[in-house]
Amino acid sequence: MSSSSTSLAIAEKETPLDNIEQLELLPGVYDNYEGVIVEMKDPMDPNEFGSLLRASLSQWKQLGKRGIWIKLPIKLANLIEVVVKEGFVFHHAEPDYLMLVRWVSETTNSIPANASHRVGIGAFVMNSNREVLVVQEISGKFKGTGVWKLPTGVVNEGEDICEAAIREVKEETGVDAEFVEVLAFRESHRSFFTKSDLFFVCMLQPRSFAVQKQNSEIEAAKWMPIDEYADQPFVKKNSGFDYVAKVCLAKSNNYTGLSAIPTYSSSGKKTYLYSKLDI
Amino acid sequence: MSSSSTSLAIAEKETPLDNIEQLELLPGVYDNYEGVIVEMKDPMDPNEFGSLLRASLSQWKQLGKRGIWIKLPIKLANLIEVVVKEGFVFHHAEPDYLMLVRWVSETTNSIPANASHRVGIGAFVMNSNREVLVVQEISGKFKGTGVWKLPTGVVNEGEDICEAAIREVKEETGVDAEFVEVLAFRESHRSFFTKSDLFFVCMLQPRSFAVQKQNSEIEAAKWMPIDEYADQPFVKKNSGFDYVAKVCLAKSNNYTGLSAIPTYSSSGKKTYLYSKLDI
Numbered sequence: 156m157s158s159s160s161t162s163l164a165i166a167e168k169e170t171p172l173d174n175i176e177q178l179e180l181l182p183g184v185y186d187n188y189e190g191v192i193v194e195m196k197d198p199m200d201p202n203e204f205g206s207l208l209r210a211s212l213s214q215w216k217q218l219g220k221r222g223i224w225i226k227l228p229i230k231l232a233n234l235i236e237v238v239v240k241e242g243f244v245f246h247h248a249e250p251d252y253l254m255l256v257r258w259v260s261e262t263t264n265s266i267p268a269n270a271s272h273r274v275g276i277g278a279f280v281m282n283s284n285r286e287v288l289v290v291q292e293i294s295g296k297f298k299g300t301g302v303w304k305l306p307t308g309v310v311n312e313g314e315d316i317c318e319a320a321i322r323e324v325k326e327e328t329g330v331d332a333e334f335v336e337v338l339a340f341r342e343s344h345r346s347f348f349t350k351s352d353l354f355f356v357c358m359l360q361p362r363s364f365a366v367q368k369q370n371s372e373i374e375a376a377k378w379m380p381i382d383e384y385a386d387q388p389f390v391k392k393n394s395g396f397d398y399v400a401k402v403c404l405a406k407s408n409n410y411t412g413l414s415a416i417p418t419y420s421s422s423g424k425k426t427y428l429y430s431k432l433d434i
Numbered sequence: 435m436s437s438s439s440t441s442l443a444i445a446e447k448e449t450p451l452d453n454i455e456q457l458e459l460l461p462g463v464y465d466n467y468e469g470v471i472v473e474m475k476d477p478m479d480p481n482e483f484g485s486l487l488r489a490s491l492s493q494w495k496q497l498g499k500r501g502i503w504i505k506l507p508i509k510l511a512n513l514i515e516v517v518v519k520e521g522f523v524f525h526h527a528e529p530d531y532l533m534l535v536r537w538v539s540e541t542t543n544s545i546p547a548n549a550s551h552r553v554g555i556g557a558f559v560m561n562s563n564r565e566v567l568v569v570q571e572i573s574g575k576f577k578g579t580g581v582w583k584l585p586t587g588v589v590n591e592g593e594d595i596c597e598a599a600i601r602e603v604k605e606e607t608g609v610d611a612e613f614v615e616v617l618a619f620r621e622s623h624r625s626f627f628t629k630s631d632l633f634f635v636c637m638l639q640p641r642s643f644a645v646q647k648q649n650s651e652i653e654a655a656k657w658m659p660i661d662e663y664a665d666q667p668f669v670k671k672n673s674g675f676d677y678v679a680k681v682c683l684a685k686s687n688n689y690t691g692l693s694a695i696p697t698y699s700s701s702g703k704k705t706y707l708y709s710k711l712d713i
Binding site for chain 2: 229232233235236239244245246247248249250251252253254262263265267268269270271272273274294295309310312313315316338339340341342344345347348349350351353371398399402405411412413416418427428429430431
């Protein structure tokens with residue numbers, strides 16, 4: 156989404172008598188879906204903003220626009236109420252901004268759904284001695300339990316799953332590894348508020364072997380015989396963990412997962428497709 | 435997240451001289467992570483709200499609380515500015531509410547990440563005649579192109595991937611089907627604003643065969659020979675679609691995907707793990 160001009164846009168409107176009126180509008184950028192995106196940057200008096208917004212909405216409706224998006228940075232939180240009064244609803248928020256939207260067309264509302272899932276990875280890194288890379292965390296739900304777990308983490312914004320797995324292993328243990336495949340994934344709901352989680356168990360091939368734990372989150376990191384990992388009471392008692400451990404163990408029996416294959420979307424964007432290779 | 439009481443909470447605070455002061459606080463519910471969640475329901479004067487918020491923050495800090503969450507319904511948008519002035523940032527928003535958060539502890543900030551991905555499914559339903567269920571949509575990017583596509587859709591909040599696939603097939607074509615497995619999935623970034631998409635290609639087994647298109651979104655629906663589907667110029671020209679078609683074709687050559695296996699998380703919650711069965 157490109158940023159809009161900071162100056163007000165001036166629109167020309169023809170009246171039936173061909174008189175040209177100059178209208179001040181909010182600085183909106185048109186997208187490819189008959190939508191308008193307004194990214195506010197500078198403070199403005201709420202009443203003046205309200206007037207501009209109403210005039211702009213009227214013009215955009217006449218132009219056949221459909222979805223009107225207003226992005227307000229957190230420093231302009233005093234303008235939110237004005238936008239809501241004009242019939243906008245919240246669409247999504249990040250720490251530093253709120254996106255509001257209003258559908259102004261008579262056509263079917265096709266506002267895209269908000270993000271619903273968080274995505275995390277667990278990295279299964281096994282060396283040629285059938286040892287798996289495990290960690291103990293300083294904080295979190297396994298703190299003080301003595302449980303050794305796979306390196307895990309949440310993907311960063313815009314980061315591919317395969318890249319996130321490599322990054323987390325490097326950050327938590329110092330080990331360089333290559334992504335091989337996705338072995339399995341798990342979905343859970345209402346993990347935090349109404350959102351869901353997807354957790355991908357990824358297999359990686361180590362390219363270095365010295366373990367150096369990261370200090371801020373990791374208590375300890377080491378290579379552990381895979382049978383010892385799978386035999387931990389916690390793992391055996393929890394069917395989710397137990398199943399994942401079995402999946403990892405199965406790697407020695409020709410279990411093949413989904414590999415990351417770069418492809419291109421219809422709009423030309425590079426996307427990874429995770430699939431079996433032998434098709 | 436349980437809803438908080440609508441009445442103000444009264445906290446008792448002991449001073450060094452053992453005098454008990456009565457403080458009015460916002461109605462916060464404590465969670466299991468030393469967090470406090472305040473769900474505002476009724477209008478309140480912003481100045482009064484600000485005073486209560488400051489007093490509450492002071493008290494919660496003394497109690498060793500860490501993350502303070504304020505949920506504001508859209509009708510109380512006039513209170514957002516007050517919360518922001520007390521150092522809160524946005525966490526997430528849905529059409530009818532905004533969640534703000536502030537970390538008040540000296541310990542490492544462990545506020546959970548916001549949802550980053552939307553999740554969609556594509557349903558590959560093949561009958562015993564090697565025909566695949568395809569649709570043409572009334573609107574959207576394939577409108578008017580003549581392209582026949584697999585039934586697709588976005589999962590609903592809290593809905594499992596396997597259930598979403600069954601639902602979309604039923605809604606778009608009237609066909610009853612059983613979920614068999616995930617054949618592949620694709621990830622793409624910056625699909626809408628800064629968010630990402632995960633798209634799961636799911637294989638389903640039909641249990642009925644009469645096709646009845648849904649009227650509001652679907653132009654037409656039918657069974658089509660799978661080779662004809664894969665030979666469509668659009669499919670062949672777009673590597674992502676082409677690869678998915680090859681994956682579907684491979685089903686006749688013993689390609690096995692990831693099955694949905696119900697397991698339980700460590701907190702006892704049922705979660706689906708998608709994995710190969712033969713481990």
